[in-house]
Amino acid sequence: MTDTAEAGAGGTPPDITVTDDATMxxxxxxxxxxxxxxxxxxxxxxxxVTTIENNFFPPDNPTLAQLGTFLGFAVSFLVRPLGGLFFGPLGDKIGRTKVLSITVIMMAVGTFLLGFIPPYSAIGIWAPILLILCRVVQGFSTGGEYAGAMTFIAEYAPDRRRGFFGSFLECGTFIGYALGATVATVIPLVSTPEFASTWAWRIPFFIALPLGIVGVYLRVKxxxxxxxxxxxxxxxEREGQQAGEGIKKLFVRYWPAMLTAGGLVVAWNITNYMLTSYMPTFLEDNVTAVGGQAIDTTTSQVIQIVILWIGxxxxPALGMLSxxxxxxxxxxxxCIALVVLAFPMLYILQLGNVLAVTVGLAVMGLILVLFAATCPSTLPAQFPTEIRYGGLSISFNIFVSAFAGTTSLIMTGLxxxxxxxxxxxxxxxxAGLVGVLALLKLKDPAGRPLPxxxxxxxxxxxARELAASGTAARG
Known part of the structure; x- marks a missing residue:
């Protein structure tokens, strides 16, 4: 149950929100x-990645197929700012739960339909075109999903425990990625090569729809x-407010907050996509092209999956610590660890030794969880309630799209x-240097009400103790 200012007569002091653990x-x-x-x-x-290359692109040009596959990944990020511009202000106008119900089902449907696309051998150029269209739907909906979810949890969470509860959003990230990676790794091991390359690889994409339906059910409740x-x-008068008014206010008055949030997004998400999106390809394909030693593909995948599950x-422990x-x-x-450890990490990842690769990926994973545990509670605190969803959606997606979502494509090309x-x-x-610059302007939000x-x-x-202390002021 959530009690707000109107519940003051029932024992809760006015102007203090009480959210019990069950509701949280x-x-x-x-x-x-x-x-x-x-x-x-x-x-x-x-x-x-390899299966998608083989199914959706011409078989006679493997380099083009690999770049095309990463373009399919990157294009979903290129449309994310458009999703943020659309869904963010809408969430500030009609509410968080309504918009989040729309975005989760759009994501699930886009993923589900990707599993039905016929291969290049059957429909030619339409295979990569349909792949890109599905990724566009996913990217557009994601533009309103993640920032909205951060806003949603931050606004529900008690001030002194916002870091802990916000960190569970990133647990969802790691669980989702690890589940997807686990399913994608296991299917070829338990099915025949012919079935794995034709239909078995599609099964994980079909699973997304039931997940989306569960998400809608939980949110509308x-x-x-x-x-x-x-x-x-x-x-x-809020019903008559135009979304454009919030966007104008955001860029005119809150651009410093957008830059601060954007700097943290760059540090966090370049690390994120380097580990989760590019490292599988680097360790499987690219490392030998630069004179390094590769390890067995399945071994590499298992190492990464284990690291994600440990994360x-x-x-949550780091969220509580924050x-x-x-x-x-x-x-x-x-941020400092990125600057100091980046070259040592890449050196040992090229040695072709299982222990060395494990250490390199584990260090990168540990750096990532430092950001993952704290950013979901830090970023929403940069904007006031009336433009929080829009401000976070727009700034988050602009910087993710420009610097992080294209990580695999840029790194493969370079x-x-x-x-x-x-x-x-x-x-x-x-990424680490950009994060340090952003932190110079950041006022630590831990334990404070949201603006x-x-x-x-x-x-x-x-609530009564806070009221008695005389510190129950708005953020």
């Missing part, structure tokens, strides 16, 4: 399931977030084009 668990589950759906698709796509409901109660358990020590100490540690295997290290160092929102606590007793 439902909110986290509703938000995380969309992330699981999104990243299940990315995990399947990343681990079926929840009330609107307390912060947004309070905003509606305070502004009867699922580390992330509630105690603040977000900035963990974020600055991640590594294969130059024969130098350390371009990923250069890009990771760039424009009432203080939020877990129990009525905490």
């Amino acid at each position: 668990r439902r909110a986290v589950g509703a938000a995380a399931v969309g992330n699981i759906t999104e990243w299940f698709d990315f995990g399947v796509y990343a681990y079926l 929840l009330e609107e977030t307390p912060a947004f409901q309070t905003l509606l109660n305070e502004s009867e 699922v358990f580390i992330i 509630d105690r020590v603040g977000r900035k100490p963990l974020l600055i540690t991640g 590594v294969l084009g130059t024969g130098w295997g350390y371009w990923p290290a250069v890009y990771l160092i760039f 424009g929102s009432n203080p939020s606590v877990s129990t009525p007793e905490e």
Whole structure:
């Protein structure tokens, strides 16, 4: 149950939001399931790169097929800012739950339909065209999904536990990707080569639709977030507000917040896509092209999957730690580690030794979870309630699309084009430096109310204590 200011007569002090643990668990589950759906698709796509190349592109040009496959990955990011521009302001106007219900089913349908596309041998050029169209649908919906989910959890979470609850959103990311990668890895091992290359690889894409239906069910069952409901109660004119007004206000007044958020997004997501999207290809194909030693493909995949599953358990612990020590100490540690460890990581990943590859991927994974555990609670705190969904959607997707979503495409082109295997290290160092610059402007939001929102606590007793202390002021 969520009590807001109107519940003051029942024992809760006015202007303090109380969200009990049961409601918070439902909110986290509703938000995380969309992330699981999104990243299940990315995990399947990343681990079926070779199969997608063979099915959807001409067989006589393997380099073109590989670049075309990564273009299919990148194009979903190129349309994400458009999704953010559409869904973000809409979420600030009609509510978080309605928009998030739309985005999760769009993502699931786009992934589901990808599994039905006939191969290049059957329909020729229409195979890659349909692949791109499915990726466009996925990318457009994702433009409103992830930032909306961050907003949703942040607005439900108590101020002193926002880092902990927000971190579960990234648990959804790791679970979804690990599930997709696991399914994509296991299917060829348990089916005949002929079936694996024709129909078995399509099964993971079909699984996305049931996941999306579960996501819609969980989201429509929840009330609107307390912060947004309070905003509606305070502004009867809100129904007439035009989405364009919020966008104009965002770019005119809150562009510093957009840059701060964008810098953190760059550091976080370049690391993310380097590990989850490019490393499978680098270790399987690109490493030998630059004079390095490859390890068995299945072994490499298993190592990455194990690291992701371990990350699922580390992330909430780091989220809880960020509630105690603040977000900035963990974020600055991640940024410095990128700068210092990028070249050593890439060196040992090229040795062809299973232990060395495990260490290299584990270090990259540990750096990633420092960002993953803290950014979902840090980024929503950069914007006030009335433009939070739109501000976060637009800034998040612009920077992801420009710098992170194209990681695989850019790295493949640079590594294969130059024969130098350390371009990923250069890009990771760039990400770390951008993150450091963003952190110079960041005011640590740990333990504080969200801007424009009432203080939020877990129990009525905490609310009364906060009111008695005289510190129950809006963020």
